[in-house]
Amino acid sequence: xxxxxxxxxxxxxxxxxxxxxxxxxxxxxxxxxxxxxxxxxxxxxxxxxxxxxxxxxxxxxxxxxxxxxxxxxxxxxxxxxxxxxxxxxxxxxxxxxxxxxxxxxxxxxxxxxxxxxx
Amino acid sequence: xxxxxxxxxxxxxxxxxxxxxxxxxxxxxxxxxxxxxxxxxxxxxxxxxxxxxxxxxxxxxxxxxxxxxxxxxxxxxxxxxxxxxxxxxxxxxxxxxxxxxxxxxxxxxxxxxxxxxxxxxxxxxxxxxxxxxxxxxxxxxxxxxxxxxxxxxxxxxxxxxxxxxxxxxxxxxxxxxxxxxxxxxxxxxxxxxxxxxxxxxxxxxxxxxxxxxxxxxxxxxxxxxxxxxxxxxxxxxxxxxxxxxxxxxxxxxxxxxxxxxxxxxxxxxxx
Numbered sequence: 508x509x510x511x512x513x514x515x516x517x518x519x520x521x522x523x524x525x526x527x528x529x530x531x532x533x534x535x536x537x538x539x540x541x542x543x544x545x546x547x548x549x550x551x552x553x554x555x556x557x558x559x560x561x562x563x564x565x566x567x568x569x570x571x572x573x574x575x576x577x578x579x580x581x582x583x584x585x586x587x588x589x590x591x592x593x594x595x596x597x598x599x600x601x602x603x604x605x606x607x608x609x610x611x612x613x614x615x616x617x618x619x620x621x622x623x624x625x
Numbered sequence: 626x627x628x629x630x631x632x633x634x635x636x637x638x639x640x641x642x643x644x645x646x647x648x649x650x651x652x653x654x655x656x657x658x659x660x661x662x663x664x665x666x667x668x669x670x671x672x673x674x675x676x677x678x679x680x681x682x683x684x685x686x687x688x689x690x691x692x693x694x695x696x697x698x699x700x701x702x703x704x705x706x707x708x709x710x711x712x713x714x715x716x717x718x719x720x721x722x723x724x725x726x727x728x729x730x731x732x733x734x735x736x737x738x739x740x741x742x743x744x745x746x747x748x749x750x751x752x753x754x755x756x757x758x759x760x761x762x763x764x765x766x767x768x769x770x771x772x773x774x775x776x777x778x779x780x781x782x783x784x785x786x787x788x789x790x791x792x793x794x795x796x797x798x799x800x801x802x803x804x805x806x807x808x809x810x811x812x813x814x815x816x817x818x819x820x821x822x823x824x825x826x827x828x829x830x831x832x833x834x835x836x837x838x839x840x841x842x843x844x845x846x847x848x849x850x851x852x853x854x855x856x857x858x859x860x861x862x863x864x865x866x867x868x869x870x871x872x873x874x875x876x877x878x879x880x881x882x883x884x885x886x887x888x889x890x891x892x893x894x895x896x
Contacts, residue, residue: 582761586677588801595679600666601820622829624760
């Protein structure tokens with residue numbers, strides 16, 4: 508059974524109490540999960556320009572929180588082109604990045620420059 | 626009247642361009658172009674179940690070139706209400722190469738932003754403009770004083786794409802199309818590089834805040850016109866792509882609701 512984005516955010520990000528625990532994938536942690544179900548994804552946490560970033564994935568779909576606030580999907584999404592996962596944002600639409608962290612840092616830089624608001 | 630090169634304008638002709646742009650900026654007409662571009666950017670345009678693309682109304686798909694050609698025509702029309710006969714000139718960025726940071730364009734439109742002022746431009750005839758920007762969380766526009774440019778510290782302006790590519794576009798009609806087989810894809814790639822090299826407001830969905838956007842796109846359109854001279858006013862696909870990107874589909878977020886790729890295939894004249 509796949510979880511919806513909302514369920515994922517509630518269980519995996521918004522409700523995660525301990526950063527250390529959330530930083531590691533925990534196989535089979537979901538109640539009712541089958542043996543073949545994918546484990547909850549890891550949360551990549553880092554700080555850029557003083558902003559607290561939590562970045563995780565549900566399959567290929569990136570899920571981004573900035574200072575505890577969940578970003579709309581168009582702020583960070585991904586496409587798979589030729590087998591390679593690339594990250595995109597409607598806020599910085601003229602580039603694709605293979606590195607999600609790099610694009611997130613550029614989004615924070617863009618907001619700092621007041622090119623848009625996240 | 627043919628669309629002129631920015632580098633071939635007399636000072637009188639350039640002053641007419643500035644007067645027309647300032648006229649539609651002060652009336653609010655110009656900012657509506659910026660909003661429509663951002664709205665087009667925010668509107669995914671996919672077939673049911675299609676993945677592997679972030680194609681939207683005006684980018685990452687076949688309608689990229691027709692949508693912006695129609696936008697240029699609509700901008701010309703508004704500018705001509707202020708100064709009859711004027712047209713937005715094209716910036717031949719493909720000729721500026723690695724020396725682009727000191728190219729003549731910046732003496733006309735203002736230069737790089739001032740790092741002490743958050744990269745706001747402080748020179749040129751548009752230095753007092755305001756910008757309309759997008760808030761992702763609220764889903765609304767807001768305004769900010771000034772235009773921003775933050776030149777990339779490395780990288781050269783791209784050249785013109787190969788005119789030897791015979792296909793206007795190829796499946797999957799997106800950023801996944803091969804740049805060696807799709808003229809549209811190759812030209813859109815080069816266009817993306819220009820946006821990112823100039824930096825600042827040119828990197829975002831509200832990039833028309835910088836009037837250089839239109840001079841950039843006029844050159845993109847001119848390069849398409851050169852390709853059309855060789856291969857004819859042909860367009861792919863006729864059908865099979867998401868709505869808005871097929872030959873006779875209506876293109877959204879333009880002034881002309883009836884504009885289609887087919888309606889703009891005849892290239893405008895260029896000097």
